Amino acid sequence: MLDLTPAKLAERSALRVNPCKTCQPVGAMYAALGVHRCLPHSHGSQGCASYHRTLLSRHFKEPAAASTSSFTEGASVFGGGANLKASVRNVFDIYNPDIIAVHTTCLSETIGDDLKAFIQDIDIPEGKLVVHTNTPSYVGSHINGFYNMMTGFISYLAKSAGTPNGKLAVFPGFVNPGDMREIKRILKAFGADFTLFPDTSGVLDAPMTGRYEMYPSGGTTLAEIAGLGDCTATLALGELTSDEPANALKRKHGVPYRLLPLPIGVSFTDRLMIALSKEKKVEVPTELEEERGQLVDVMLDAHFHYSGKKAAVFGDPDTVLGLAGLVLEMGMIPKYLLTGTSGSAFVKLAENLFRRHEVKDCLARESADLFELHQLIKNGKVDILIGTSYGKQIAKAEDIPFVRAGIPVLDRYGHSYFPIVGYRGGLRMLERISDALLDRQDRDAADEDLELVM
Amino acid sequence: MGVKGAVLEKYAAKVFKNRKEHMLEIDSGQAESRIAANSRSIPGIMTSRGCCYAGCKGVVLGPLKDALLITHGPVGCGFYSWGTRRNKARAANGGSFIQYCFSTDLQEPDIVFGGEKKLRQAIKEAIELFHPQCVLVCSTCPVGLIGDDIHAVAAESEKLYGITCVAFSCEGYKGVSQSAGHHIANNGVMRRIIGRDDTPPATKFSLNLLGEYNIGGDSWEIERILRRVGYEVVAVLTGDGSFADLSRAHNAALNLVQCHRSINYIAEMMKTRFGMDWIKVNFIGVEAACRSLRDIALYFGDPDLSRRTEEVIADELERIEPDRAHYRRKLKGRTASLYVGGSRSHHYQNLLADFGVSTVLAGYEFAHRDDYEGREVIPDIKEDADNKNIESIAVEKDEKRHRAFLAPERYAELKEKIPLDYYKGMIRDMPDGSVVIDDLNHYETEAFIELLRPDFFMSGIKDKYVIQKAGVPSKQLHSYDYGGPYAGFNGAINFARDIARSVECPAWRLVTPPWKFEAMLEGTVTE
Structure with a gap:
């Protein structure tokens, strides 16, 4: 196994061997799947959507629905505006999501497609939404794509009515549905009213019922995302993943945020407890303190x-x-x-x-x-x-x-x-x-x- | 209206018009069974198709174990195609490059200022670190757009380092599916690799196995059987394949074509250049494998070989008979749907039939009309904007090395008996009333499941869990759900056992909780 790997380390400036990251769009697709009744849309060649859906399905062993602009050589030369327009029409017509979350690819980024302008030009059916984010695959990694998609949702949808809704916005970081469920359990133990965004629990861990639901019950709702602007504070978990969207929400609606590490291990989880205790002005619940004691x-x-x-x-x-x-x-x-x-x-x-x-x-x-x-x-x-x-x-x-x-x-x-x-x-x-x-x-x-x- | 009408009903006019041409209800009474294929998918429709890069790097070139393949582009494409296609390969000469992923991991400045410099450096680093005998370069979407001349970099590196270096312009946006990538890979392999080494085979009955990618070890099972009969397998394209084997493939006597779609170009070009005949074989299915073995024996026309063929067939059949009968009892009378790439949907119908299972729906992801209707339709296929840009190379007769194995009369005689330089397509083998769908999509999969309720649905990973969630056992026919081999005699039994296990999995009976069946609230009524 890996017999060709020499022990001697050598400087490399161009060759990436066995990467420990992948490209932005798959992160964006994952974030969009954490929004209720949202269909992620990949604006690029079919292969991108195919690879990303495949990776997600292989990890979660669940369907990962997403559509694609199916670029051909023509679209790559003349721009993908017509493809996006046709896509939006067909997606709403056939798959009927409440929202389409478009992310770009290295193809559409390289040719310079202006997604914002495209979307403004599209006739979007009443009551439906289309948002987008830029996810050039040649910048950063899937982690950037994940938080860029979050930022895209925030900049399109988050509103502030001026009156705080008393809720905490909680950004879970790039984690599994099982982690998101656990974060929600902790928040509930504190008696917090919260919006977890995104939330892939109930989507990518949906139960077997004998009926396929294209949009399972989980996911952050559009109303919740809209309400992010009125949250009292954001708890941004994952210092290198959640800073950007928390900052975007702060810039746009003045929601203050606490940037915390992912709550893994005792001390990092303690920091979440302390933050929640301060935000909610309550003691750390006994049941959680007991769990802490068990771990130690x-x-x-x-x-x-x-x-x-x-x-x-x-x-x-x-x-x-x-x-x-x-x-x-x-x-x-x-x-x-x-x-x-x-x-x-x-x-x-x-x-x-x-x-x-x-x-x-x-x-x-x-x-x-x-x-x-x-x-x-x-x-x-x-x-x-x-x-x-x-x-x-x-x-x-x-x-x-x-x-x-x-x-x-x-x-x-x-x-x-x-x-x-x-x-x-x-x-x-x-x-x-x-x-x-x-x-x-x-x-x-x-x-x-x-x-x-x- | 039929099932086709019921499914199409949901579509708006434009989509309806397009998709209806890609569906066919089999009716042998009709003079023509025509289906639209290899045309672009409709934007927004959840197609299962991949891209040109996936066909070139992922399918055809990826399995080569002694060639170092660099994906030139941002990191994703190389990452996704790393270790994910189950092309089994046994390491030779100390290692296998299949375990590795090499990428130029292009960054924004490379896209702005060009990526050739980075590619040049990546090749240098790869050669210094790994000392390959062959470097392949595959480009991804942005590389074509920014105009990197990967062929020039490859040529320059070849000269500089004295090793073979071949570039493939297989940007994802080319063509309409993986199919364009197969063609591009075929061209490069034919141009630069096949024909390099004239070392003759050791024996008279020598073969190449084309379009067999050794998923789950299929190729090893096929080679086992071929060797038992007495054939020498010179090269497999490209399962467990090697640069060295491919270099001398042209010395074999006959090409066998398993997956017609992905490799027919090479078969045809080798015919033109070297005079080698090809026959369409299928080693998926017991009866199909027997037929293919007999066809190959007939080609060589050697009495000893024919006798050995019959002996091997008889022996293999006898050996698997108890299992075959056992699983036939379990599976007989059931129905299946198949939606796979460009040949399996046809091949597996043979295997299913061995166990008494009938196919109610079959479709290809990236096939052309000839894979459905037979090669005779090729002259009628019109080029469109998407496929005319895919290079079709013309090879010339190699006067020195060209030889016809068969005398013209014998060729004509055999052409009547065996699929010599010919593939009849899938449709001819399908029963009346069954449905053929090209580029089956997400909605149609759901709709056909409702209408046809097959006992199991065999497809790929993107629809696997859609199907399973709908209560229908699903089986990945790209990865075999990590089982296999499914080819040959042993493979047939593996397949039947796996299918029977899926159908009989006890968890199916647990899907609905018992309290859904009976009233749970108990109480007494008081006056």
């Missing part, structure tokens, strides 16, 4: 099994930082933290974590790829690898225990229904990391060393 309890129970173990964590920036926090709380050493998404803030935040926990010889890399991660691991072994399915090759090649977390996980089932956020999510991750290490110890144990009790 298990951490102490099992710490001698994993203290000092070295981990490599890769994936999306906020997810990696969150998992790094958990790993550090477990007494492990996050030797390599790596994301493909660019931005020096990732490295800065990672290094803050290293300093706070007084760990040495840890490396954080942004704009990096999995080929580099593999080479790093060849030069300095780790005990466990944590990340998306794309790590399985490295795990196999180097025979390292592997825990899947983040998006995408293409080769396992059920994962997206469960959280990695909150204390419950922390306990789940702790269990999985601990299991992976102990399973490995059992596998490798000589007969005389196999322990029944551990």
